[in-house]
Amino acid sequence: MPHYIGVILDESRLAQIKGTPLEEKVQDLFGGQLKMLVVEVPEDKAQQILKAFDRARIDSRGFLEDLPVAFKRALFEEIAKAKSLDVIDKVLERLPEIQEAAKKEDEYIPPPEIE
Amino acid sequence: MGKLRMPPPHGGELVYRVIEKKDYAESMAAGAIEFELKATTDPKGVPIRHVYREIVSVCYGFFSPVEGSMTQNELESVLNERRLESGWVFPYPILLDVSDEDLKALDVKEGDRLLLKLKGQPFAVMDVEEIYKIDPKDVATRTFGTPEKNPEVVRQPFDEKHPGWMIYRCMNPNVIAGKWTIINPPKFREPYDRFWLPPAECRTVIKHVKKWRTCIAHQTRNVPHTGHEMLMKCAAYTGDIEPCHGILVNAIIGAKRRGDYPNEAILEGHEAVNKYGYIKPSRHMVTFTLWDMRYGNPIESLLHGIIRQNMGCTHHMFGRDHAAVGEYYDKYATQILWSEGIPSFGFEAPPNEVDKGLKIIPQNMAEFWYCPVCGEIAYSENCGHVDKKQKFSGSFLRGMVAEGVMPPKVVMRPEVYKAIVKWWKVFGYPFVNNRYLENLNKNLEIDLEPMEIPKA
Ligand SMILES: [Zn+2]
Numbered sequence: 001m002p003h004y005i006g007v008i009l010d011e012s013r014l015a016q017i018k019g020t021p022l023e024e025k026v027q028d029l030f031g032g033q034l035k036m037l038v039v040e041v042p043e044d045k046a047q048q049i050l051k052a053f054d055r056a057r058i059d060s061r062g063f064l065e066d067l068p069v070a071f072k073r074a075l076f077e078e079i080a081k082a083k084s085l086d087v088i089d090k091v092l093e094r095l096p097e098i099q100e101a102a103k104k105e106d107e108y109i110p111p112p113e114i115e
Numbered sequence: 116m117g118k119l120r121m122p123p124p125h126g127g128e129l130v131y132r133v134i135e136k137k138d139y140a141e142s143m144a145a146g147a148i149e150f151e152l153k154a155t156t157d158p159k160g161v162p163i164r165h166v167y168r169e170i171v172s173v174c175y176g177f178f179s180p181v182e183g184s185m186t187q188n189e190l191e192s193v194l195n196e197r198r199l200e201s202g203w204v205f206p207y208p209i210l211l212d213v214s215d216e217d218l219k220a221l222d223v224k225e226g227d228r229l230l231l232k233l234k235g236q237p238f239a240v241m242d243v244e245e246i247y248k249i250d251p252k253d254v255a256t257r258t259f260g261t262p263e264k265n266p267e268v269v270r271q272p273f274d275e276k277h278p279g280w281m282i283y284r285c286m287n288p289n290v291i292a293g294k295w296t297i298i299n300p301p302k303f304r305e306p307y308d309r310f311w312l313p314p315a316e317c318r319t320v321i322k323h324v325k326k327w328r329t330c331i332a333h334q335t336r337n338v339p340h341t342g343h344e345m346l347m348k349c350a351a352y353t354g355d356i357e358p359c360h361g362i363l364v365n366a367i368i369g370a371k372r373r374g375d376y377p378n379e380a381i382l383e384g385h386e387a388v389n390k391y392g393y394i395k396p397s398r399h400m401v402t403f404t405l406w407d408m409r410y411g412n413p414i415e416s417l418l419h420g421i422i423r424q425n426m427g428c429t430h431h432m433f434g435r436d437h438a439a440v441g442e443y444y445d446k447y448a449t450q451i452l453w454s455e456g457i458p459s460f461g462f463e464a465p466p467n468e469v470d471k472g473l474k475i476i477p478q479n480m481a482e483f484w485y486c487p488v489c490g491e492i493a494y495s496e497n498c499g500h501v502d503k504k505q506k507f508s509g510s511f512l513r514g515m516v517a518e519g520v521m522p523p524k525v526v527m528r529p530e531v532y533k534a535i536v537k538w539w540k541v542f543g544y545p546f547v548n549n550r551y552l553e554n555l556n557k558n559l560e561i562d563l564e565p566m567e568i569p570k571a
Contacts, residue, residue: 006511008520029505030485033523055374057510065510066374069517105517107548111539112519 003046004063007076009035020083039075039085045092052095053102068102069109119329119355119429121322122474125421126180126203129314132296133174137566140298143240144568147230148223152238154556155212155285162556163370164282167233168405169209171561174239174297175313177404177422183294184211187247190290194257196461197417202471206417207409208254211241211295212287218246229291236563238301241293249290255283259411259443265459268413268448277443278372279409301561307368310382312402317363318427325400327361329354331430331478332423334438335366336408338376338384338535340527342483342507344393345492350432351398353478362399363428365419369407371555374513375547378403378560380538387530402426405560412437412444413452417466417473424475432478453477483507485525492525516545
């Protein structure tokens with residue numbers, strides 16, 4: 001069974017994929033208030049991801065959730081670079097580096113700059 | 116239906132076992148055998164429960180009519196029938212457990228008075244009624260049920276992965292039974308102090324300040340998204356001749372797990388719902404109860420009903436997967452209990468229809484989702500566009516928050532998000548992490564004033 005990872009697109013991410021074929025794949029959520037790309041992940045690779053990150057889990061919609069921010073960031077970087085959603089292998093090649101970054105995230109994530 | 120009114124406390128009278136007068140408190144403790152309360156820890160040494168929370172909840176009457184650590188007969192009665200010896204419904208064992216070494220060092224016997232200390236200060240006293248042994252694993256399993264004995268709702272055997280089962284499993288093998296009395300009232304730290312409303316006061320506020328004739332309780336251990344908000348708003352349309360006058364949010368505050376939202380953000384997130392007018396403060400109030408959540412789904416719902424009836428609520432909303440973790444129970448176990456009963460747990464009828472049962476009225480609710488066709492947050496029993504539904508997922512929202520993306524306001528109110536960020540800045544982290552746990556386990560939610568006990 002395939003699983004999915006949702007990549008949320010804020011304004012800067014939307015700008016990075018502007019004019020690429022990815023634009024057509026952007027999904028609207030919540031009446032267009034949230035934009036998202038959905039990456040399909042085959043079962044064996046989903047298992048590899050679950051094994052790499054102890055808090056990761058599959059939610060009731062079949063989405064991989066509670067993934068480290070470093071993983072989500074790397075995933076978007078590869079998507080923007082390849083202008084394609086078919087990048088999960090590229091991301092998995094970077095797994096050791098992502099795991100290293102994720103460890104730091106266990107203790108500190110910089111808060112957003114809002115008042 | 117006629118007009119409803121506030122139900123009496125469960126068991127008839129509100130328990131209140133707190134001594135405010137300092138000299139009287141000191142004289143009660145004089146000469147008592149001292150014992151410093153300890154956290155229950157899992158095999159890795161991680162605290163998963165602190166009995167102090169149960170002592171507070173018992174003594175302030177949240178768990179009325181329970182008055183302390185249960186005797187062996189009471190424990191058996193609860194495990195076998197979910198009833199106290201007096202016959203009143205009660206779901207969980209409430210126990211002061213001690214290790215063999217501590218019991219030996221204490222050298223107590225029935226009739227002795229114990230002075231229970233917390234954070235090095237005198238906290239409560241108890242007169243020992245009975246000392247007996249338990250098999251913690253047996254207590255754990257009988258508390259939650261098994262697929263064989265409770266086939267109506269238990270779907271798989273409980274094990275180490277269930278945090279509630281682990282609480283009982285990790286208890287010490289000796290129980291000291293007796294009534295608890297707090298002699299040094301805890302001072303809740305900020306922001307807990309703003310939300311501390313024990314049952315006696317809560318009933319007064321509901322009756323005379325808020326002037327709510329009817330009030331529906333909302334259970335939470337989460338920062339509210341708009342799905343929760345819609346659940347509260349829609350569930351509150353029940354009532355009698357008109358919708359419920361009030362909505363009482365009652366957060367369960369206790370042992371935390373990594374990845375949860377901090378307690379502070381949960382309380383202030385719910386507060387933001389009324390402070391910024393999404394549900395007017397004249398109709399919505401946020402409170403909490405100290406309890407290390409057992410995740411007992413139908414069993415937990417009984418305790419929730421008891422707590423909120425004691426606080427003065429007429430109704431209680433129950434959603435799918437109420438107080439659940441994993442797939443140990445049927446997703447609808449709580450709703451099955453409150454609509455037809457669960458005979459194997461001692462309920463031939465719903466808990467509000469049995470003798471010495473609860474007087475609070477259940478409001479069983481289905482799901483909410485965002486529907487792009489309806490263009491609104493829709494109730495699953497209304498919306499026919501099931502294939503278009505966009506479910507609210509707590510973990511999806513957590514992912515968004517961690518990435519530093521402000522959730523759209525149709526999913527989370529901006530002021531609720533700001534409450535998360537406020538505490539994110541304080542803790543350097545949006546969720547519970549190891550440092551948060553270390554601090555919470557060391558400082559707990561309270562401080563105690565220094566108190567000198569005269570030696571006998
Ligand atoms: Zn619809």
